[in-house]
Amino acid sequence: xxxxxxFLPGNTPNIILNGDCLGSDAIILDLEDAVAPDQKDAARVxxxxxxxxxxxxxxxxxxxxxxxDTTYWKKDLDEMIPLKPELIMTPKTSCRxxxxxxxxxxxxxxxxxxxxxxxxxxxxxxxxxxxVEHAFxxxxxxxxxxxxxxxxxxxxxxxxxxxxxxxxxxxxARGRMVMAARAAGVDVYDxxxxxxxxxxxIRVDAELAKSLGFxxxxxxxxxxxxxxxxxxxxxxxxxxxxxxxxxxxRIAKEQGRGAIALHGKMVDAPIVARxxxxxxxxxxxxxxxxx
Amino acid sequence: xxxSDVYMELEPIAGENEIVLQSVVERQxxxxxxxxxxxxxxxxxxxxxxxxxxxxxxxxxxxxxRLEVLLSRSRGGENA
Numbered sequence: 001x002x003x004x005x006x007f008l009p010g011n012t013p014n015i016i017l018n019g020d021c022l023g024s025d026a027i028i029l030d031l032e033d034a035v036a037p038d039q040k041d042a043a044r045v046x047x048x049x050x051x052x053x054x055x056x057x058x059x060x061x062x063x064x065x066x067x068x069d070t071t072y073w074k075k076d077l078d079e080m081i082p083l084k085p086e087l088i089m090t091p092k093t094s095c096r097x098x099x100x101x102x103x104x105x106x107x108x109x110x111x112x113x114x115x116x117x118x119x120x121x122x123x124x125x126x127x128x129x130x131x132v133e134h135a136f137x138x139x140x141x142x143x144x145x146x147x148x149x150x151x152x153x154x155x156x157x158x159x160x161x162x163x164x165x166x167x168x169x170x171x172x173a174r175g176r177m178v179m180a181a182r183a184a185g186v187d188v189y190d191x192x193x194x195x196x197x198x199x200x201x202i203r204v205d206a207e208l209a210k211s212l213g214f215x216x217x218x219x220x221x222x223x224x225x226x227x228x229x230x231x232x233x234x235x236x237x238x239x240x241x242x243x244x245x246x247x248x249x250r251i252a253k254e255q256g257r258g259a260i261a262l263h264g265k266m267v268d269a270p271i272v273a274r275x276x277x278x279x280x281x282x283x284x285x286x287x288x289x290x291x
Numbered sequence: 292x293x294x295s296d297v298y299m300e301l302e303p304i305a306g307e308n309e310i311v312l313q314s315v316v317e318r319q320x321x322x323x324x325x326x327x328x329x330x331x332x333x334x335x336x337x338x339x340x341x342x343x344x345x346x347x348x349x350x351x352x353x354x355x356x357r358l359e360v361l362l363s364r365s366r367g368g369e370n371a
Binding site: 014038 | 293294295296349350351352353355356357359360363364368369370
């Protein structure tokens with residue numbers, strides 16, 4: 001379960017070392033934008049040691065490496081793949097070939113290390129207009145892709161528009177990303193909300209993302225993590241309803257009935273699918289019922 | 292420099308390795324920090340150096356990381 005993903009700058013020990021107590025389901029250890037070019041080597045070694053020594057139990061580790069147009073990405077992977085992080089985030093992913101290039105190099109490293117293929121998954125960061133237009137082919141490029149992630153700051157620059165709190169400028173990209181990810185059968189994550197002091201704004205933004213179908217949302221501030229987790233968790237009312245749905249379906253099957261209603265509304269296959277998703281998530285959060 | 296980090300500098304000297312440590316946790320961990328750094332220099336085959344260290348409460352993984360990068364740069368590695 002991954003509702004929230006928190007960015008941590010890769011060369012900042014006092015932030016990284018607290019990675020497992022900031023409340024997020026995943027941490028993104030950043031070797032890219034948060035690290036100055038002359039400190040890339042230092043960040044790589046610090047992140048490698050932090051994972052090796054601290055392990056961050058119970059937290060998913062995602063490493064954002066540098067992009068293909070730099071000289072750093074192979075060195076990043078050389079250091080990170082032996083640690084078996086759950087996911088590698090690849091920035092500025094704009095087409096299927098980008099994903100396949102990362103995949104080929106990771107496969108080579110996994111073979112050298114004796115790891116099973118696809119031990120380390122990919123979460124391509126889509127942050128260009130070209131990337132958004134290619135979202136489905138990126139999401140379905142290979143089995144290593146577990147999710148895609150929208151980066152709205154770079155995208156807005158590429159679109160020649162301003163980022164706004166309302167997010168009208170990225171509405172198309174959000175919809176396109178969700179559609180592509182769901183069609184490819186992978187998860188999809190929303191861009192961070194960048195005003196760290198706007199507590200109401202993050203809630204509105206996270207609720208919008210959830211309503212559009214995103215799996216979760218990234219954050220650049222620990223302050224936003226709690227709200228994101230709350231928004232992307234099922235409410236007690238939703239959990240209760242999901243169990244009611246599964247119960248009426250069970251009864252309908254027993255009675256040999258093809259259709260059944262709950263609270264005056266027909267319960268059909270999509271409602272059952274959503275109920276199952278809600279129950280799975282509730283169980284993952286320890287809110288499920290014993291069966 | 293932020294808390295939990297450490298700054299290190301190497302200089303060549305004649306004779307045994309020397310570690311000059313300034314640390315906010317000198318009283319509690321000074322000896323173990325010196326031992327860790329000294330051991331790492333030995334493992335890396337480094338001799339005849341003075342290691343100047345300004346520590347703001349770095350954990351072992353940070354101390355090891357910063358020393359590794361310093362040694363790599365001093366050998367002409369990335370960002371040397």
